[in-house]
Amino acid sequence: MTESSKGTLYVVATPIGNLADLSPRARDVLAAVALIAAEDTRHSAHLLRHLGVETPLISLHEHNEAQRIASLTARLEAGEDVALISDAGTPLISDPGFLLVRALRERGLRVVPVPGACALVAALSASGVATDRFLFAGFLPARGGPRRSAIEALAERQETLVFYESPHRIRETLADLGAVLGERHLVLARELTKTFETFLDGTPAELLATLEADPNQARGEFVLVVEGAPAVDRDPERERGRELLGAMLAEGVGVKQAAAVAARLLGGRKKGWYDEALSLKADG
Structure with missing residues (x-):
């Protein structure tokens, strides 16, 4: 994998739905490393079985990441290569891994990206909303008051806004977006690359009405792509x-x-x- 005496951490993107989206390079890396650090080992075990990869797994998630750094650093210092994966998509994008990657780079250890699927980029590419400048804000706060405050803080941003959202909060988030942004245009990307992939266009109120009329549209994982605020001509x-x-x-x-x-x-x-x-x- 590497000619250095020390190991390399490979940050490997995995499919967000369609397993055929995994690159041959990613499969080769996962098969060749000594260890795979995964957000959920049970979830990732299904992917590895599909690939015919038998590399050992270790969990690395938001609750134990800081504790894993020392042991993973030791393995890399000893010359072993390690892969980091999340449940789906590109690690560190609203997923664990930042603390580990920063710690390894501070120690001079090699970190190599193996790019691939990312729900953020997939949604933007097919949304029809401007992509020359965008701000990715991850998941909005779970509670109503902080969520509305977070939206208000971004309301005047002129670049496209992108959020992730879960099915049990999507209705409340759309209602808050409507309350703060009014009739701002947005695209709701759902179940990307999966069987029931859907792109819905409209105002927050229109999309909320669609979800109320068809509860199936409120299932799955969502990416919200929100049109930026109009430019203000200042004299x-x-x-x-x-x-x-x-x-x-x-x-x-x-x-x-x-x-x-x-x-x-x-x-x-x-x-x-x-x-x-x-x-x-x-x-x-």
Whole structure:
């Protein structure tokens, strides 16, 4: 596997549904390493049996990752190669592995990616939503209040937003997206690469209605691809004027007088500045 006296950690992407998506290279790596660290050994054992791979498995998940670092480091230092896999897709993408990879790199040990399936990329590629810039936010918080706060914090981002979601929270998440983002367009990608793969387009309210009408559409694992916020055209002169008006109003200057000062200093019609001042005053 490697000519170095020390071993290599291979970060191996596995299928997210269709087993034929596993690359020949990934299969060869899984068969050749001394050990496979898997998020769920029972789940991964099914994949290895399908591949005819008999490499030993050890669990590595969010509850024991920190404790596994020392033993895995020792095996790599001794010259053994190890593979890291998650239940499905590319490890570390909303899955365990970050602590291990960081620790190994800090020790100068080699970490090699073996790329392949990733639900995030698969959903984006077929969503029809802009992909030149996107922000992946993983899973939103499970509880309603923190979830809405997280959505609000991202509401003005202009890049495409991508979330993962589970079947027992998908309805609540769609409702919160609708409450915060209104009629923003989004795509709901479900059961990617599996028999019942589905892409649904619409507003949060429309997609929620679809799920209510057909409960089967609420089953499986989801990727939410949300259109970014529209670009805001900012007029620097208007922004300066609003700052000036706000400062004068805060000091007790009347609306008429503030508008007259803004028109004299910045130009423009006094009526326009008067309306801006009224708007600012109404907003407090």
